Amino acid sequence: MLNIVDLRARVGETEILHGIDLQIQPGEVHAIMGPNGSGKSTLGKVLAGLEDFEVTGGQISYQGEDLLDLSIEERAQKGIFLGFQYPIEIPGVSNDYFLKTALNAQRKARGEEEVGTADFLRQLKEAMALLEMDKRYRKRFVNVGFSGGEKKRNEILQLLMLKPDFAVLDETDSGLDIDALQVVAKGVNALRGAGRAFLLITHYERLLRYIEPDHVHVLVEGRIVRSGGKDLADELESSGYTEYGEEAR
């Protein structure tokens, strides 16, 4: 589904990613772990096409297409979703209107019929029930006045509504208490399978107790220094990242 070969990216004059290789098959859940500043979030943003980064080398093919040729919205329309580490507030735009607009923009781009109001509301109600979100969040302006945890939950609500083929979740676990984390995990797990792939970006192993990954990668100083199964996350929990810091140099 996704094939990253020797990806290099920089912000300004500083190269952040020094050659990433990563393959993700449909249905797989990958976790990228690493210390702060290792380039984890950069990788997520590059995949979503955010323009604050410049790709200086390498290739990314996604479902057989050159991902780097696509605009931000085209990537989303082709099923890529980025769950933001710091979700953005949109004053004056209600959550439900935002979701319906996004859903229909994607459907329209794919040549599908727009979703009807009744059908949309039914899906929204189900998704919000799963995430234990009060119904007043439907009419609240997107993320405005939400707590950190509420914003993250709202990202997962979007994930559930947009049903992407490939979702990158950037530190979705940070700032969440254990109850909220379980709710978020429930949302992600509800979407697993059906050929859908995930890339979880996280600093801590905690998230991976609730969302079990198929593959774990350690990213240090812009390079993947080790890959393994879910046991690797447990190992990192006890040993930390220091030894990889050496290895990367």
Add this chain to the structure above:
Amino acid sequence: MIESLQRSHEAWITQSPESAWARDLRRRSLEAFHEVGLPDKKLEGWRYSSTAKLARQAYVHDAGPLFEALAGELAGRHALGGACAEVVIVNGQLATGLSRLSSLPEGVEVTSLGDLLASDEAALVARLDPTAWPSRPDASRGGVPAGNLAPDRGFDALNTAFLQGGVHVQIASGVELDAPLQILLISVGEGAPNASHARVLVTCGRGSSAELVERHVGLGSEPSLVNVLTDLELHEGSSLGHHLWRLQGEHATHIGHVRASVGRDARFKSHTAWLGAQWVRNDLDIRFIGEGAEALATGITVVDGKRHVDNHTWLRHEVPHCTSREIYKAIAADRATSVFDGQIAIAPHAARTHAELTSNNLQLSERATIFARPQLEIFNDDVVAAHGCTVGQLPEEPLTYLRTRGVPLAQARALLTRGFVLDMLAEIEHEDLREQTGRWVREALDRLFGEGAA
């Protein structure tokens, strides 16, 4: 302009009976106008709004036939509906046949100003006199002697000199209107540029409460001029919501002056939406005359093409313990211009005043022009006063966020622009009127971005 107005007024007045006091008031107002003329760019408050083009335009003041069919159709389309009472004014004159007043509760009286001008009872002469209202401080350096017209009040004098009619709405003490009352002002003209001069007077008795919609619509391919004066008196403990909507009229010039005097413990809410007309200048003057009163003033401007909207507001805190909050938002696209000038004056004895003023402006194109100027004049230390003013483009981060959800850039811009103004609707307490205002704003934005874009 003035010669054409005078000529057609002379013809018009022969068909409209008039009392001696009204004739005298007109004569004095016209003389006063000739003293000061139209406000021009030499006046601080008119720097950004030139009346030069208007001064060259000839207008027909004779409403001629009332364009009954067209006006009737517009009145039907713009009715508030439900149990709402409707007062319809066509080209400055009360159209009794189109108005629906039967649903008004006892204690609410709507009088035709046309009838009043014909009667010998000069009850309202002091209120109609344009010299009775002071000048904005920036226009009266050196002061204006009593009985003289302030130099920036030329349009008020014209309104009085050529007054065609209008209404006086009187709400008796303690009367509460369940449904909003709408005053619909229609300007229609074909074949010749049409001018209308109407006056709306509202008197809210002690402890009364009402929501009033002043809606302006216009049709016609000729330039038209609407010069309207709205005079609101809120007596002790009364509450009035004034919803001023300007829709349609791509060839219309709209000069408006809304003045409100707010009595002890009264609550005044002014909600304006400028969504139509080619060239607008509106003055909103709010004066606190009794302690413990509150005022909220919101404004939405959506201008595109080469349109021009100028909002001047003036809040006068002349007594202690009053609260005012003012929020104006404007969106200017294409080569349009939006002006906001908000003055708050806090008098030396107006202690414990709380005043806030915000003006947020969105510039959608490089050729659009935005002027925004808040001004505080504070002569008392024991007050809380704050102002904020922003002019900018759409922020990048929310745009990107929307795009990561699959919303194309153009649509994302439309959505954020819509959010920028609709954010403010929450300030409108009355649910139906909030929804209606939202509908008109959305319609104006659809014109900007194409239907369904936002």
